Amino acid sequence: MRETGADRRQRVLAVVEARGEVRVTDLAAELEVSVITARRDVEDLARAGRLRRGHGVARSLVPVRQAPVPGERDTGVVALVVPERHAYLNEVVHGARAALEEAGTRIVLHPAPQVAGADRPIVERALAGDDVRGLLIAPRWRTVDAEAADDGWLAGVDVPVVLLERRPRRGSALHARDSVCTDHWFGMHLAVTHLVALGHRRLVLAARDDSPTARALRAAFAEICAARPEVEDATTVLSAPDAGADPAAAEGPSLAGVVRERGASGVVMHGDVDALMLVRQLAEAGIAVPRDCSVVAYDDVVAALGSPPLTAVAPAKAEVGRLAAGLLLERLGAEAGPARQIAVLPELKVRGSTRSFDRVERKY
Structure with a gap:
């Protein structure tokens, strides 16, 4: 599904708010769009009062916390890795972001390109930062073999990990990690x-x-x-x-x-x-x-x-993100016990495309 302009601007805003200030050229490279498109998105967001424009940069209206407020626990930074241009996961990302920001936790978005094996180097670079203490990830896993290839290294990541909209294979190494997925x-x-x-x-x-x-x-x-x-x-x-x-x-x-x-x-x-x-x-x-x-x-x-x-x-995609963020926050706060696999039930919305079957009326 092709990414909409609104979805892309949400990604722009997430990156800017996570870092405080970002050059437009860096935004374009990270989101894999033209500089003209990135500049237009920044201008639209500035007009909407969502961020501030500078000379070649975009600045967040939300202060980036560099240190914990006295009396609050320090949950550090959470890295969020999802496939780029994956519209289905946008609501999941927004749900996770809202829950983490409410808890005062900084979130950094890392879109993964549509290339086999892209997740691992992105995760490794993200975790190289001293302040990254947790990982939310929705691996692409285009094939079953790709899922098997990621099993070992992802299960061995040395920070708390919660899988988003992914259910680990039974008996795999990732089976012992937290996950939140639609049923x-x-x-x-x-x-x-x-x-x-x-x-x-x-x-x-x-x-x-x-x-x-x-x-x-x-x-x-x-x-x-x-x-x-x-x-x-x-x-x-x-x-x-x-x-x-x-x-x-x-x-x-x-x-x-x-x-x-x-x-x-x-x-x-x-x-x-x-x-x-x-x-x-x-x-x-x-x-x-x-x-x-x-x-x-x-x-x-x-x-x-x-x-x-x-x-x-x-x-309930936003709820999936919210619950996943909550699990990760519990891990970061050393409050969680055994790993949990949460299944969120979807709903059926009945509209005009279904009706009782009428063999006589059907024309073909």
């Missing part, structure tokens, strides 16, 4: 149960296959559908040509083709933007939503803006 099995359960209750018996999941969330959703869909005797057929396809870790998998049939071939009347779509585009593709193929096919999106960032507004599973 994606439950989210898929909500979507499938909703469609089945409306009379849909032949379902399709259109999902990515290049992230831990996507893999969790695919596994949950297969398991839940197999356990529901009402479901006559369940098929999974890629949500976009570039949505898979294996390029060869992109050569499969279109979603509209699969819906027609399988006689599907209910579709779950991973990712709001992909969902909006796929609804349009269905319409172009003569399959109207929801008359011919009901659609449930998974994410709920922009699902409500669709035509029709999309029914969607809505993960």
Whole structure:
């Protein structure tokens, strides 16, 4: 999903507030945008009263604390490492930031580029600073092999670590670390149960296959559908040509083709933007939503803006960030006991893209 200007400006503001003052050229290099774009974002934020502009620099309106206030515990600096241009995690980041700032803890954002193995050198550089005392991280883990490769070194980091929106593999070294993640099995359960209750018996999941969330959703869909005797057929396809870790998998049939071939009347779509585009593709193929096919999106960032507004599973992303920050603060305060794995339940927002299945009215 392409990063919006608002999301990018939030990253600019986070970096500036974390450091107090940043050169615009440094902002552009760190966020991997042009200097013109970075300067425009700084100007927009200054006009909105969010920061101050200087000659070639951006200055925070929030003082950067260099030392603890007398009587307060010193929690130092928390490094936050997340994939760059990953819109799903923006709300998670904001939730974590709010909780840490409320506790008086400085947070430094480190966006990780879309390159295999990028997380490790970023974490090592971040932890080289004497004041970094904790790490919040959402590794990209595009493949299962990438997750396995990160297991040893990340579990061995010598500061408290909390994984964001990542569930460690059972028995892995990271299994003994704290993590906070959306319960994606439950989210898929909500979507499938909703469609089945409306009379849909032949379902399709259109999902990515290049992230831990996507893999969790695919596994949950297969398991839940197999356990529901009402479901006559369940098929999974890629949500976009570039949505898979294996390029060869992109050569499969279109979603509209699969819906027609399988006689599907209910579709779950991973990712709001992909969902909006796929609804349009269905319409172009003569399959109207929801008359011919009901659609449930998974994410709920922009699902409500669709035509029709999309029914969607809505993960509590800000709450994931807040809880992860709270776990880390407990570790920094030496208050935490055994490692904890927290699962946050998403909600289902019912809108206009789902309806009771009517075999007579369906046109294809």
